[in-house]
Amino acid sequence: MTAYTLPELHRPPAAEPATVYTVASGDLRPAANVTCWPTQEKLESDLAAALTDLGRKVRRGHAVDEAKGHGFIDSQRAGIEVFKHIPKDAPLIVVEAVWQYSHHVLAGLRDHQGPILVVANWSGEFPGLVGLLNLAGSLTKAGRDYSVLWSADFTDEWARESLRTWLETGTLAHDTSHVRPLPPLPSADPETALGVALARQLREEKAIIGVFDEGCMGMYNAIIDDEFLNPLGIYKERLSQSALVAEMKKVSDEEAQEVRAWLDRAGMTFHTGTDEATELTDAQLLSQFTMYIAAVRIADDFGLDAVGIQYQQGLKDTVPASDLAEGLLNNVQRPPVRSRDGARELYPGAPLPHFNEVDEGVAVDSLVTNRIWTAMGLDPATTLHDIRWGEEYDGRFVWVFEISGSVPASHNGGYDKSYSMRQPPMFFPLGGGTLSGVSKPGEIVWSRVFLMDGRLHVDLGRATSVELPEEETRRRLDATNHQWPIMHAVLHGVSRDQFMARHRANHLNVAYAPDAATADKALRAKAAFFAELGVEVHLCGDVAIQPQP
């Protein structure tokens, strides 16, 4: 017996028979949740129709908040409270038509004992597929079993049958036969030797990635703990976005104007106006150039090899978006930045790899790519993209890879083919411009570093960035976010559904090579680099791993 009053443990309700529970994780930004809500409602009603046809009742795990104007779980606390009322062993579907912050639902999903399915609408309108893929990556890192499914409106046979399978068995397996382990690489191969040597150099000499505000975008999968990172020779310098803003205040307007003048001379187009609330203004751009200079100076202060700005929470309410700075950092040709005393040019003639959204899987990848591509004399400009959506064109499935703000200008074919547009107000109230364009046609290596089963893995594959007619490019931009940079990508030997089933992140990395043979070589060097670091390497689709005579 005890004199203490012990807390009474909360008991979740029992599951109702033949009932599927649903939850919807949302953004942390109210404007995004309100704007995207009608699309989410449509997806939920499409899914409910399919589930009803399959003989199930659908119970939404949380109410729509009329005062807020949406029905999303919009914080971690809200998610924890919602999950208290969801039967622990019930079948549960996370329904996503929007970009969502995975940590809103992670606590509940970690403990949930019933089968979990994450679904999204096959649509480019909002980043729902991107949200699904982030949650998938996060659940994979957390070691929680789950299944995934996507459909335009859940009326197609494939989606209905898949739903039936999941309802009956609690799991849904997709074809991932395009993935195979890396075979032993020939040691006499020069690319293998290069990859191994560069990996040993990294582990021995070490590198630092600067992390401005880790994890505040809810991307749990994007946080790689030091225990996994340090054995590769990579260490984090933890930085605060407030220090970035403080440093921006020390940059003079003249210095920022020089960046603008450099870009104007290089032929970049800025779509400007005068209405701060809806248009890109010269003042917003000036602030973004100030950030570019400040970021390089901080990187120099700390001796960073790569840098990542989290860019959403906090920063978007303080200054215009960081995207333009990020795109500039990733390019070889970029406006010069000098030390505060003017004595030194910082990181001259080289990119300072930037991992957007502080995705640390991207950080590792960018660092590795930068070293290999530089050693091979290739353009080391690399970027991540969101896996946003895609559709067939002319008999091929062409992905819309579209990161939410910036790519290095060389990917668009140069600054004269790049442009900047205002970020959508619902995401970025203080505006700021993108570094956008249509990715040039060419051969690329794609990749993704991710955490699974308590260790680091990397998926590697080949793809071609293809040219589409202008009307089709326009259609794809208008069907998504036309302000953002787009790549029309055809993956080699990987179908749409195989890719969706396997990919463990909302992002993937891309880097160009001048031709297919060089891309194959660079991929081989990359595979060797990662294998030497002890990362488990997987080859996806058609990858020519044997050196060609």
Ligand SMILES: C[C@H](O)[C@@H](O)[C@@H](O)C(=O)CO
């Ligand atoms: C602005 C959007 O919320 C983006 O941040 C989102 O779509 C992503 O890019 C996620 O990777």
